[in-house]
Structure formats: C-alpha cells, structure tokens
Amino acid sequence: MDEKDNTYYAYLYHVNVETKEVTQWTHKKERISSPQWSTDGKYIAFLSNREEDNQVYVLSTSGGEAKKLTKVEKGISSFSWSPCGQKIWFVAPLKEGKTWNDEAEKEENKLPEAYIVDKMKYHADGVGLLPKDTYKQIGYIDIATVEITQFTEGSYNYNLQAISHDGKKLVMGVNREKNQDFSFRQPLLLVDIESKEETVLTDEEGYYGGAAFSKDDKYIAFTGSNRQYQNASHAEVFVYEVSTGSRQVLTEGIDAPVGDYSGGDIQQGASAPDIVWTDGNHLYFQLSTMGDVRLYFASLDGAVYPATAENEHIYGYDIDATGTFSLATISNAIFPGELFKQNLATGERIQLTNFNEALLNELELSEPEAIVYKGAKDWDVHGWLMKPVGYEKGKKYPLIVEIHGGPHTMYANTFFHELQLLAAKGYGVLYVNPRGSHSYSQQFVDAVRGDYGGGDYEDIMAGLDYVLAENDWIDDSRLGVTGGSYGGFMTNWIVGHTNRFKAAVTQRSISNWISFYGVSDIGYYFTEWQIGADMSDITKLWDASPLKYASNVETPLLILHSENDYRCPIEQGQQLYITLKAMGKETSFVRFPQADHNLSRVGLPNLRQTRLDQITSWFEKYI
Incomplete structure (x- = not known):
C-alpha cells in the first residue's frame, strides 16, 4: 500500500528454496498477479496493470526487462502457459464482431448512451453495469510473433481451466444456455485443440x-x-x-x-x-x-x-x-x-x-482463546475470545461482538487486522461461527437458510452469555456489536431485538428484504435461497427484515455503506438511517464514495482507514 498515491502495489520476488535468498525482480509502481513459470523454467509470465488494464508480461529468469506480450483493449482476465513454451493461452473480454487486434475505441467527446436492460443478470458488484454484447473468449498468443489466435466464439462467457501436459487438450468452462437469469451452472468440457471436438466432463446444476x-x-x-x-x-x-x-x-x-x-x-x-x-x-x-x-x-x-x-x-x-x-x-491468529x-x-x-x-x-498482539459452547438446538458452536492488549487481571473491560458476512463463510485461525485493532484499543473481542458458517457439517451450514434471525441469532447471543459467565473481566454493561454484509444484517436484527448493547456499527448491511430483492445484483435469487420467499410472499420477507423492528431500536447505531455497493446497495443503509432518524433514534450515516461491497478488504487505503476510525470512534463515544 502506498499512502501518498492512495493505491496498492504488488511486486515480483524470487525465493531460492535452498539458500532462502529473497530477490526483488520488479520495482515499478504496479500490481503484479498470477505469476507462472514456463515449463522449462527459463521464463516467468505475469499479469500487470502498469498500463491500466491487466496485460501479460514475460520476464527472462536470466535477467533483463519484462516484455509486454499483450495489448488487449479490456485487459487479460487469466492465462496459462502452453506446455511447449512457445505460446500463452489467455481469457479476455471481446465485443461481438471485434477481434483482439482491433484498435480501441476513443472515448473522447463520445456522447453518453442509454443502457437497455433485457436481462436480470445485468449488473455486478465491483463491475457495475455489465458490458453489452461483450463475452470472455479464449485465445492464445505466439510469443515469438506476438500473433493472437481466437479459439472460442459466440455469445457465451468461456473460462480456461487447464491444458494437458502433451499440449493436445484443454478443459474449459462455458454455459451456453440462451437465458441464464435463473441458470446457476458451469458445464466443464474437455476439448481437442486441433479438432475442437468437445467431451462433457460435467453438465450439472451447480x-x-x-x-x-x-x-x-x-x-x-x-x-x-x-x-x-x-x-x-x-x-x-x-x-x-x-x-x-x-x-x-x-x-x-x-x-x-x-x-x-x-x-x-x-x-x-x-x-x-x-x-x-x-x-x-x-x-x-x-x-x-x-x-x-x-x-x-x-x-x-x-x-x-x-x-x-x-x-x-x-x-x-x-x-x-x-x-x-x-x-x-x-x-x-x-x-x-x-x-x-x-x-x-x-x-x-x-x-x-x-x-x-x-x-x-x-506490535503487541492479542492471541485468541478458542471456545466451544452450546447454541440453539443444543448444537456445538465454535468461536474465539480475545482479551484486550495490555490486559490486567482484576480489571473490567468492554467487549465487542464481531459477526462475519456470507453467511456461508467463516472466521478462521488466521490474522484479522480489524479484530487486533479493537483489542489494541482496549476492547475484548468475541467472534463466533454461528449456524450458516462453513468448515463444519453440511447440516450446520445449511441451517441458517429460511431461519435468518432465528437459530443464528440464538447462537451469537448464547456465545455472549457463555463468555460473560466464564470471564469476570468482561463488563456486561459495556458491550458493542458490529458486522458487515450478513453480519450487518445480523447487527441490525440484534439492535431491533435486544437492548443489551451500548453501541452498534452496521456495515454494508441488509435492512429490507423486499427492496433488496429488486436492487441487489443477486437479490432476485439469493433472497429466495436464503429467506425461502420471493415477491409473492411479502409478509415473510418483511418479517425477516430488520427495518420492520426499527421502532424497537434503542442502541446508538452507526451505519456504514459504500456508494457503489451492488451486492447490498446503499439504499439498504439509507432506508434504515432515515427511518431511525425520523423516529428520533441515535444514529449516524457514513457514505463511502468510489467503494463497493469489498471496501474493508480492497477499498482505497484512505477509505479503509476512515472506516476503521469511524468504527473505533463510535464505540469510544458510546461505550
């Protein structure tokens, strides 16, 4: 991360596994990704954004400057070396009727054009409106001549999965259904490179x-x-x-x-x-x-x-x-x-x-203690408890409950900066994997579907009760709660159903399943998958919506949301803020420009820092 440029850079390093010598191979201000050795080990190829869009570069391991191999208009999505070492296969967007060798259209003085929507899958978080009549195709480039050959065609999105070691076959993924609004599948095909004959590896839902x-x-x-x-x-x-x-x-x-x-x-x-x-x-x-x-x-x-x-x-x-x-x-951790x-x-x-x-x-870090306790239906629930940095026995400390997104992700035995920051600020931190979390049984991860705000809420609150009973250093009158995405939904749900917390911060949240259905890039199917209802059952969607319970909220609530969030659009935060404000509740709303659903992970450095400052200052004010 470069604070002056307010961006991120990634460099290419070489590690000798025998001597442990580490050598930096690139030094330009760029983001390098997907490095791959050629089969003979004489070259390494990688993607770089040194000229805005990701392109393939090739670097000789014997030294010298990296050679730019591609100059595709919309950039390269992914690539793989051919085993022969003479060409590189790649995937890149291509507009119908165009080739990768065509000159890029100049944007200067170009009038704005209307975007005509004729599909339900027309926008995506982190992308925005999907480009019209543009599809990801597979091609390859001859390294010596820099000649590009297009391998796939048609109005479909292809991805390159693998190339056989003899260089004669490849595996690609493609869905050729005409209407894919309710299609959630990616068939895998084994393709003979010379004849283009296809053999189906799998063509199932999923x-x-x-x-x-x-x-x-x-x-x-x-x-x-x-x-x-x-x-x-x-x-x-x-x-x-x-x-x-x-x-x-x-x-x-x-x-x-x-x-x-x-x-x-x-x-x-x-x-x-x-x-x-x-x-x-x-x-x-x-x-x-x-x-x-x-x-x-x-x-x-x-x-x-x-x-x-x-x-x-x-x-x-x-x-x-x-x-x-x-x-x-x-x-x-x-x-x-x-x-x-x-x-x-x-x-x-x-x-x-x-x-x-x-x-x-x-740094002085807080090492989490693993916990296991009984949640709803007497199921085991796993989590972690962190003591504040500088903990002194006999003193009382506030506690923050953190809730992950998904819900089908998990907290893991991995380093989590935000949790360590809260511990460094003098808070204990409780984070658990309630039902709906991965890394446990199929029954456990599936149990949240159709029961948002039910067993998952009980699991989280049971975890809080457990650590309060087992740790007398926690001040039960100074509790906070926060989470993002699904964790934001659950934060909203919690403050509408209990007054145990002195402060709460909801991030990129869901507050209203009825509007979420139509505005989220995944709303029209994710809502039914998770809540078990669509727009034909407004009552069920409203009953599962935290906004319904806004009048119950007495906890000071900070609402953080990104302007360009297409996954949980900002109107979810707006509705909650205006409703609470109109009711005279203690609330504040912070909007982040040029940020999408992934602000906390890959957002602009200054905005990520502002986000953390907002969280910690809110808890400091009210806890």
Missing part, C-alpha cells in the same frame, strides 16, 4: 471448476458443488478418467467443504490452486474444517488425510512433482503470513520469507 490434469494426462480432477442446498452446498473433489469417462468423488466421506472459505481483511488477491497433482497420481487440495484451512492429501484408491497442522490458515500453496515438499503461505517450505512426510518446516518481521516486532 458450479464446477479448478480443473487440473494429472501428470500423465490420464485423469482430470476438479472441484465443485451441486445445488442441493443452493449456495450452502459443500464443495467436493471429483476425478474424471479420460479413457473411460468414469468419475469418482474423492471427498464424499468428509463432511466439510473443499476450498478456502475464511474471511479476512489483509490477504488481498490471495489465490490458490483448487487441485495440485503429484507423481503417482496423488493430489492435494485445501479443506475448510473446524475453523482451519488445511492442505489435504488424496489418492485414487480413496485415501484422504490432512497434510498440514491445525490452528492455521493455508491461503496459498504448491507441491513439488514428487510430492516430497510443499511451498505454502501460512497465517494464524497472531501471524499475518509468510512463505514456508514443508517436508510432507515429516511435517518439518522452513520459513523462507520475513516480510512482516519488522512489523510484528513493533
């Missing part, structure tokens, strides 16, 4: 992706979930045998979701492969389990077991071809994260980077 070829190209692994529980369905690992077309589910015996579902606020742009194959047709993947994100090993004969420890968050990884060691970026090399047989680790060492030496 999202499937992250495909990877085994080292011998005999198998294709991918992850995905069906729609049995809509967006609460656990993801699994699937393996497709190319020669027979048979498919097996490797993780069906594990009642936890494949992938990383942790919430956080410091790991911008972190990404990890869905599947990594090793020799012998073994594979590795992430699993969210009991508040951890761990690496798991699997073999085709059904063996599945954890490969990394508990109480941590693996947020990036790769495995060497022999399966001897992993490289992983690892965080825990008091450790922001660094790169490690781990022997997969012995578990022995070597830390390869120390980017956060100086920072950690300056």
Whole structure:
C-alpha cells in the first residue's frame, strides 16, 4: 500500500528454496498477479496493470526487462502457459464482431448512451453495469510473433481451466444456455485443440471448476458443488478418467467443504490452486474444517488425510512433482503470513520469507482463546475470545461482538487486522461461527437458510452469555456489536431485538428484504435461497427484515455503506438511517464514495482507514 498515491502495489520476488535468498525482480509502481513459470523454467509470465488494464508480461529468469506480450483493449482476465513454451493461452473480454487486434475505441467527446436492460443478470458488484454484447473468449498468443489466435466464439462467457501436459487438450468452462437469469451452472468440457471436438466432463446444476490434469494426462480432477442446498452446498473433489469417462468423488466421506472459505481483511488477491497433482497420481487440495484451512492429501484408491497442522490458515500453496515438499503461505491468529517450505512426510518446516518481521516486532498482539459452547438446538458452536492488549487481571473491560458476512463463510485461525485493532484499543473481542458458517457439517451450514434471525441469532447471543459467565473481566454493561454484509444484517436484527448493547456499527448491511430483492445484483435469487420467499410472499420477507423492528431500536447505531455497493446497495443503509432518524433514534450515516461491497478488504487505503476510525470512534463515544 502506498499512502501518498492512495493505491496498492504488488511486486515480483524470487525465493531460492535452498539458500532462502529473497530477490526483488520488479520495482515499478504496479500490481503484479498470477505469476507462472514456463515449463522449462527459463521464463516467468505475469499479469500487470502498469498500463491500466491487466496485460501479460514475460520476464527472462536470466535477467533483463519484462516484455509486454499483450495489448488487449479490456485487459487479460487469466492465462496459462502452453506446455511447449512457445505460446500463452489467455481469457479476455471481446465485443461481438471485434477481434483482439482491433484498435480501441476513443472515448473522447463520445456522447453518453442509454443502457437497455433485457436481462436480470445485468449488473455486478465491483463491475457495475455489465458490458453489452461483450463475452470472455479464449485465445492464445505466439510469443515469438506476438500473433493472437481466437479459439472460442459466440455469445457465451468461456473460462480456461487447464491444458494437458502433451499440449493436445484443454478443459474449459462455458454455459451456453440462451437465458441464464435463473441458470446457476458451469458445464466443464474437455476439448481437442486441433479438432475442437468437445467431451462433457460435467453438465450439472451447480458450479464446477479448478480443473487440473494429472501428470500423465490420464485423469482430470476438479472441484465443485451441486445445488442441493443452493449456495450452502459443500464443495467436493471429483476425478474424471479420460479413457473411460468414469468419475469418482474423492471427498464424499468428509463432511466439510473443499476450498478456502475464511474471511479476512489483509490477504488481498490471495489465490490458490483448487487441485495440485503429484507423481503417482496423488493430489492435494485445501479443506475448510473446524475453523482451519488445511492442505489435504488424496489418492485414487480413496485415501484422504490432512497434510498440514491445525490452528492455521493455508491461503496459498504448491507441491513439488514428487510430492516430497510443499511451498505454502501460512497465517494464524497472531501471524499475518509468510512463505514456508514443508517436508510432507515429516511435517518439518522452513520459513523462507520475513516480510512482516519488522512489523510484528513493533506490535503487541492479542492471541485468541478458542471456545466451544452450546447454541440453539443444543448444537456445538465454535468461536474465539480475545482479551484486550495490555490486559490486567482484576480489571473490567468492554467487549465487542464481531459477526462475519456470507453467511456461508467463516472466521478462521488466521490474522484479522480489524479484530487486533479493537483489542489494541482496549476492547475484548468475541467472534463466533454461528449456524450458516462453513468448515463444519453440511447440516450446520445449511441451517441458517429460511431461519435468518432465528437459530443464528440464538447462537451469537448464547456465545455472549457463555463468555460473560466464564470471564469476570468482561463488563456486561459495556458491550458493542458490529458486522458487515450478513453480519450487518445480523447487527441490525440484534439492535431491533435486544437492548443489551451500548453501541452498534452496521456495515454494508441488509435492512429490507423486499427492496433488496429488486436492487441487489443477486437479490432476485439469493433472497429466495436464503429467506425461502420471493415477491409473492411479502409478509415473510418483511418479517425477516430488520427495518420492520426499527421502532424497537434503542442502541446508538452507526451505519456504514459504500456508494457503489451492488451486492447490498446503499439504499439498504439509507432506508434504515432515515427511518431511525425520523423516529428520533441515535444514529449516524457514513457514505463511502468510489467503494463497493469489498471496501474493508480492497477499498482505497484512505477509505479503509476512515472506516476503521469511524468504527473505533463510535464505540469510544458510546461505550
């Protein structure tokens, strides 16, 4: 982050895993992402925004300046090296009737044009109005001639999943349904590159992706979930045998979701492969389990077991071809994260980077205590309690209850800056994973659907009762609550149903399911998935809306909302603010320009700081 420029920069570094020597390879003010080695290890390609839109650059490992390979008008979405090392496959937006070689249209003196809406999926958070007649296509560029060849076509959005090691086949995802307003699927196709003949890997309801070829190209692994529980369905690992077309589910015996579902606020742009194959047709993947994100090993004969420890968050990884060691970026509650090399047989680790060492030496952090208690229906609920920094036995301290978004995400054993900030300000912090949270059973994550403000509310309040009974340092007359997105909904719900809190801060929240249905980019289907009703049942939507209970609110409530939030549009905050203000309630409304639903994670640095200042000053004023 550069405070002067009010933006973020990401540089490319090289780490020698034997000597642990770290070398910075790029120095320009830019954001580099998706670095990939060529097969022969002589080059590394990456995406960079040094000229606004992301383009592919190639850098020789022997030195020299990076070469800009593409100059596609709307930028490159993703790319992969061809195994031959002579070309790079990519995905990029392309307007119908245009080619990637066409000159970009000049915007100067261009008159504004009306946007004609003819679909329900026409806008998206972080994007705005979706470009008309523009679709993501797959193509490749010859590195020597810089000639681009378009591989896919038509009015469909394609994504490139994987390329076989022999360079003859690829896996792509595409939904070719004409009307996709109520289509929530992504078929995966195995394509012969020369003939373009397609073989269906999966064509089921739900999202499937992250495909990877085994080292011998005999198998294709991918992850995905069906729609049995809509967006609460656990993801699994699937393996497709190319020669027979048979498919097996490797993780069906594990009642936890494949992938990383942790919430956080410091790991911008972190990404990890869905599947990594090793020799012998073994594979590795992430699993969210009991508040951890761990690496798991699997073999085709059904063996599945954890490969990394508990109480941590693996947020990036790769495995060497022999399966001897992993490289992983690892965080825990008091450790922001660094790169490690781990022997997969012995578990022995070597830390390869120390980017956060100086920072950690300056800070005093609060190490959370894991808790388990009984929530609604006598179910176990997991969470954490943090003492304030500088805690002294015998003194009383205020407590802030933090509620995550989703609801199908989770608090994890990972570093969370906002929680540490509150602890540093002298607050205890309670954060729990109520029903609806991931990393537990399918029954647990599904239980919130159709019961917003029911068992989830009971779980959170039971957690508060539990820590109050077990910790006499907490001052029960000085309690605060905050959360964002679903956590904002729950904050609104809480202050309309109890006066136990002295102050509350609601962020990017939902207050009215009736209006949310029509204004959110996901409202018309997410509302039915989560509340179990659409606009034909206004009573049910209103009963689940915190706005209905505004007259009950006696807690001073700060409302934070982003101007460009298309997920939970700002009218949700506006309605709540005006209603409370008209009723003479203690409230304040802060609007953030140039910010979307992800303000707390990737918003402009000055606005993220303002957000934290607003939260802490509100609690300081009223608690």
